[in-house]
Amino acid sequence: MRQILLFMVLLLPTPALADDPASVDYARDIQPVLTARCYACHGPLKQEQGLRLDTVAAIRKGGDSGPAVEAHHPDASLLLRVVTGADGWQMPPEGEPLTPEQIAKIKAWIDAGAAGPANEQPAIDPAKHWAFQPPVRAALPASASSDPTTNPIDAFLAAERERHGLKPRPQASKEALIRRVYLDLIGMPPTPVELREFLADESAGAYERVVDRLLSDPAHAERWARHWMDIWRYSDWYGYAAEIRNSQPHIWRWRDWIVDSLAADKGYDQMVVEMLAGDELAPLDRDTLRATGYLVRNWNRYNRNLWLHDIVEHTGKAFLGLTFNCAQCHDHKYDPIAQSDFYRLRAFFEPHDIRTDVVAGQPLTEKDGLVRAYDAHHGTPTYLFTRGDERDPDKSQELTPGLPAVFGDVALEIQPVQLPLAAWYPSLDPVVQETVTKHLTSEVTAAKQIFDEITAKLAAARERHKQLVAAAAAPAADPASAPAANEPTTPEAEIKHLEAEQALAARRVAKAEADLVSFAMRTAAGRAKTAQPPGEDAPALALAAGLAERSAKVADAELKLLAAEQALVQAQGKLNPNDEATKKPVAAAEAKLAEAKKAVDDARAAQLAPSDFTPYLPEYPATSTGRRLALARWIVARDNPLTARVAVNHIWMRHFGQPLVSTVFDFGLNGREPTHPALLDWLAVELMENGWSMKRLHRMIVTSAAYKMESTPGGPDDPNYKVDPDNSYVWRMNSRRMDAEAVRDSLLSIAGALDRSRGGPELEQVAADDTNRRSLYYRQANEKRVVFLQLFDQPNVEEGYRRTESIVPQQALALLNSQFAMRNSGVLADKLWSEAAAAMTSEERQIRFVSLAYEAILSRQPTDVERDACMAFMANQSQLLAKPDQLAPFGAEQPSAGADPESRARAGLVHVLINHNDFVSIR
Numbered sequence: 001m002r003q004i005l006l007f008m009v010l011l012l013p014t015p016a017l018a019d020d021p022a023s024v025d026y027a028r029d030i031q032p033v034l035t036a037r038c039y040a041c042h043g044p045l046k047q048e049q050g051l052r053l054d055t056v057a058a059i060r061k062g063g064d065s066g067p068a069v070e071a072h073h074p075d076a077s078l079l080l081r082v083v084t085g086a087d088g089w090q091m092p093p094e095g096e097p098l099t100p101e102q103i104a105k106i107k108a109w110i111d112a113g114a115a116g117p118a119n120e121q122p123a124i125d126p127a128k129h130w131a132f133q134p135p136v137r138a139a140l141p142a143s144a145s146s147d148p149t150t151n152p153i154d155a156f157l158a159a160e161r162e163r164h165g166l167k168p169r170p171q172a173s174k175e176a177l178i179r180r181v182y183l184d185l186i187g188m189p190p191t192p193v194e195l196r197e198f199l200a201d202e203s204a205g206a207y208e209r210v211v212d213r214l215l216s217d218p219a220h221a222e223r224w225a226r227h228w229m230d231i232w233r234y235s236d237w238y239g240y241a242a243e244i245r246n247s248q249p250h251i252w253r254w255r256d257w258i259v260d261s262l263a264a265d266k267g268y269d270q271m272v273v274e275m276l277a278g279d280e281l282a283p284l285d286r287d288t289l290r291a292t293g294y295l296v297r298n299w300n301r302y303n304r305n306l307w308l309h310d311i312v313e314h315t316g317k318a319f320l321g322l323t324f325n326c327a328q329c330h331d332h333k334y335d336p337i338a339q340s341d342f343y344r345l346r347a348f349f350e351p352h353d354i355r356t357d358v359v360a361g362q363p364l365t366e367k368d369g370l371v372r373a374y375d376a377h378h379g380t381p382t383y384l385f386t387r388g389d390e391r392d393p394d395k396s397q398e399l400t401p402g403l404p405a406v407f408g409d410v411a412l413e414i415q416p417v418q419l420p421l422a423a424w425y426p427s428l429d430p431v432v433q434e435t436v437t438k439h440l441t442s443e444v445t446a447a448k449q450i451f452d453e454i455t456a457k458l459a460a461a462r463e464r465h466k467q468l469v470a471a472a473a474a475p476a477a478d479p480a481s482a483p484a485a486n487e488p489t490t491p492e493a494e495i496k497h498l499e500a501e502q503a504l505a506a507r508r509v510a511k512a513e514a515d516l517v518s519f520a521m522r523t524a525a526g527r528a529k530t531a532q533p534p535g536e537d538a539p540a541l542a543l544a545a546g547l548a549e550r551s552a553k554v555a556d557a558e559l560k561l562l563a564a565e566q567a568l569v570q571a572q573g574k575l576n577p578n579d580e581a582t583k584k585p586v587a588a589a590e591a592k593l594a595e596a597k598k599a600v601d602d603a604r605a606a607q608l609a610p611s612d613f614t615p616y617l618p619e620y621p622a623t624s625t626g627r628r629l630a631l632a633r634w635i636v637a638r639d640n641p642l643t644a645r646v647a648v649n650h651i652w653m654r655h656f657g658q659p660l661v662s663t664v665f666d667f668g669l670n671g672r673e674p675t676h677p678a679l680l681d682w683l684a685v686e687l688m689e690n691g692w693s694m695k696r697l698h699r700m701i702v703t704s705a706a707y708k709m710e711s712t713p714g715g716p717d718d719p720n721y722k723v724d725p726d727n728s729y730v731w732r733m734n735s736r737r738m739d740a741e742a743v744r745d746s747l748l749s750i751a752g753a754l755d756r757s758r759g760g761p762e763l764e765q766v767a768a769d770d771t772n773r774r775s776l777y778y779r780q781a782n783e784k785r786v787v788f789l790q791l792f793d794q795p796n797v798e799e800g801y802r803r804t805e806s807i808v809p810q811q812a813l814a815l816l817n818s819q820f821a822m823r824n825s826g827v828l829a830d831k832l833w834s835e836a837a838a839a840m841t842s843e844e845r846q847i848r849f850v851s852l853a854y855e856a857i858l859s860r861q862p863t864d865v866e867r868d869a870c871m872a873f874m875a876n877q878s879q880l881l882a883k884p885d886q887l888a889p890f891g892a893e894q895p896s897a898g899a900d901p902e903s904r905a906r907a908g909l910v911h912v913l914i915n916h917n918d919f920v921s922i923r
Contacts, residue, residue: 039053040331042063048063084103132641137685165719179860187742218263229800234797236251236779245300247781253293265696267691267693275294276295277292358432358617363436381399415630444516450505461494504566514551518616525545561597565596645667651697656730661674741789755772769818821911825914826910853910
């Protein structure tokens with residue numbers, strides 16, 4: 001059958017190939033197929049059977065089985081036989097076979113003589129790939145080295161432009177520049193006052209002073225936190241209904257840590273270390289522990305292997321720009337990463353788990369807490385999964401933490417971390433002690449207060465009963481003063497009810513007091529037990545604490561029993577033998593009572609058996625493996641070739657709209673070369689040698705001449721277009737659309753409605769239309785995101801390394817029809833009309849209103865044509881809206897709703913300008 005297939009393929013009449021074999025081009029038709037499908041086993045990384053296929057010379061030479069091709073003899077060529085399966089086995093061994101068209105091209109190429117380019121060079125040794133070499137600060141290009149005032153960024157860019165014959169565009173207008181830098185650094189446009197102040201300031205350094213002010217603004221940290229949250233895949237918890245399946249509640253503390261770290265200009269290197277190993281670096285520092293939310297975010301309820309896979313994959317992509325995940329099932333096809341390397345990287349994370357710690361003021365971690373990482377599984381081995389199948393681990397060899405050999409002989413110093421007492425025995429943490437003691441004491445106080453209130457009511461009821469009894473026994477002096485025949489003579493029912501309430505309240509007091517004693521005794525016993533050496537009274541305290549703990553359980557069980565007994569009595573009181581519906585509550589109460597009785601019996605039995613106590617909070621391992629800390633320190637080491645480059649690339653992309661390396665999470669051999677390698681390395685070194693300060697890097701970028709260039713090209717005949725249509729060499733600034741959060745935040749900001757409160761738990765995504773916090777504070781999870789933000793390309797939580805930028809009708813509709821846009825249009829219109837009140841005549845006020853609207857929304861003045869069009873629009877709208885039969889409701893939530901036609905026309909103009917393309921663009 002395979003021989004028939006080969007015969008059919010050899011005769012396949014593909015267009016232009018069968019008739020003209022010479023039309024096949026090796027570089028165009030053959031080499032890309034071999035690269036994509038054969039290099040993994042027969043390329044620079046690996047040469048199975050001694051065969052390389054990355055040059056024609058190597059193909060002709062062949063391997064252990066002889067030459068791979070015989071020129072002009074396709075039927076005798078091993079290469080063609082194996083891709084067709086003619087010899088009983090087929091290549092490539094994985095994935096789909098080559099297509100008939102690909103096979104026909106290989107046949108035609110061999111038939112034509114298997115020619116290749118002259119002096120063809122084999123692929124480079126992967127270890128010599130540019131991204132695996134440490135970055136070196138190159139000297140500034142000669143044309144700029146003599147001028148110390150030249151921004152190094154401009155020096156490198158100018159050299160490349162000169163080499164390609166490109167001329168840079170002139171500097172953007174002050175209006176465009178100030179709007180651009182505001183949106184880049186804080187995610188919102190300047191206010192009209194800020195705009196006017198900058199335009200009026202002609203002094204040297206005016207722009208730089210604005211940059212410094214923006215970098216110190218808390219809004220800058222929020223703006224750039226959202227960028228890094230994309231890269232680090234921030235996600236609030238999600239699952240099914242209330243069931244948590246991914247991430248964790250309270251992970252918002254990691255988001256706040258990102259904001260706080262950026263505000264303080266914490267070094268990028270320190271941020272990486274804290275995210276990967278904050279619990280090993282500073283085990284008692286709650287501020288630092290928040291950072292390990294990076295690890296928590298990957299938590300998966302049902303599959304720990306998927307959890308650890310995601311950590312390895314995205315640690316590689318986010319920090320190192322490498323696709324380690326490609327090696328989960330087999331050796332990496334392009335990069336020098338073996339399959340075992342994937343699992344050796346996994347071994348760094350194998351021991352870790354997550355826990356939720358008590359935070360000050362809230363002892364119940366279900367309501368609030370600090371979710372963080374820690375090492376729980378010290379002895380868990382790491383095995384390679386055969387073909388990536390977790391059901392088939394290769395247990396013949398346990399893999400230890402290690403790095404791919406391409407990084408050289410790195411001697412990682414993995415040292416176990418001895419944790420302080422409060423880290424592994426949190427019951428003795430001072431924060432826990434204070435919080436729980438205060439909570440339990442308040443529970444006792446509240447329970448006693450309720451008991452006293454019920455007791456007072458019961459005493460009053462009994463007194464009334466006594467008085468009624470006495471009155472009934474004494475002769476009535478006045479018949480009219482005697483109780484009416486239908487009036488109850490005693491409050492027995494009330495007394496009975498209050499007696500039941502009092503009994504329950506007494507049990508609550510007993511439980512609260514027992515809980516407080518239990519905590520105090522267990523704390524004392526824990527302190528004695530963990531002392532070095534343990535206290536002499538430790539055994540006695542342990543027994544006493546155990547008794548107090550069991551007594552508290554008895555008190556809790558007795559409270560529940562009494563409540564169940566009373567519930568049964570109430571259900572029986574409502575029982576109607578002829579009504580089946582009344583029988584079900586009785587049956588349920590009886591079942592609950594039986595359960596409560598058993599719990600009391602079990603608790604009392606346990607109370608009689610002497611035993612040790614359990615800590616109030618779980619006890620954790622006293623050491624951490626130190627694996628993650630060692631890995632983190634290597635990732636940010638000065639000689640690591642990737643980390644700084646990857647960080648610089650992300651920052652550059654978010655300022656210029658395109659990265660220096662287009663494959664932002666793949667710097668490997670299958671990625672793209674940097675457009676400006678010397679500049680990338682210079683900036684990477686600059687970052688590392690200046691404390692990894694991102695604010696310093698931001699400042700250098702936004703004060704460069706390249707950043708200040710106008711974004712408009714010189715017209716369709718601009719010669720730059722012919723040389724560099726994609727602006728790869730930055731001869732102009734790139735115009736781009738705002739990201740989703742900037743659109744929403746800017747709309748609130750210009751209306752003066754933005755709530756600038758910082759931090760705190762995530763807000764429900766459905767509240768984003770009605771509340772005015774910054775967008776990063778609303779829930780973002782796999783199936784729970786703000787719809788408005790989704791429409792403007794907010795990425796999903798699985799991967800946001802580089803956002804897409806779409807233009808779809810739904811975006812225009814969101815700005816045109818949403819109550820959110822219309823409400824803020826009305827707010828802004830009313831505000832601007834009030835500001836324009838100083839104008840002399842009605843027409844002058846309207847002109848002033850138009851100018852203010854353009855300033856607030858588009859950060860510029862209108863042209864004469866635009867101003868006239870706006871005036872005509874408002875006049876026309878006022879006339880239309882003045883007709884009662886055409887006066888449609890404008891929106892119940894808009895401040896101008898129901899207002900006069902002129903007010904509504906002004907709100908309509910503001911609404912139109914919000915829908916202007918320039919409002920949602922960064923130019």
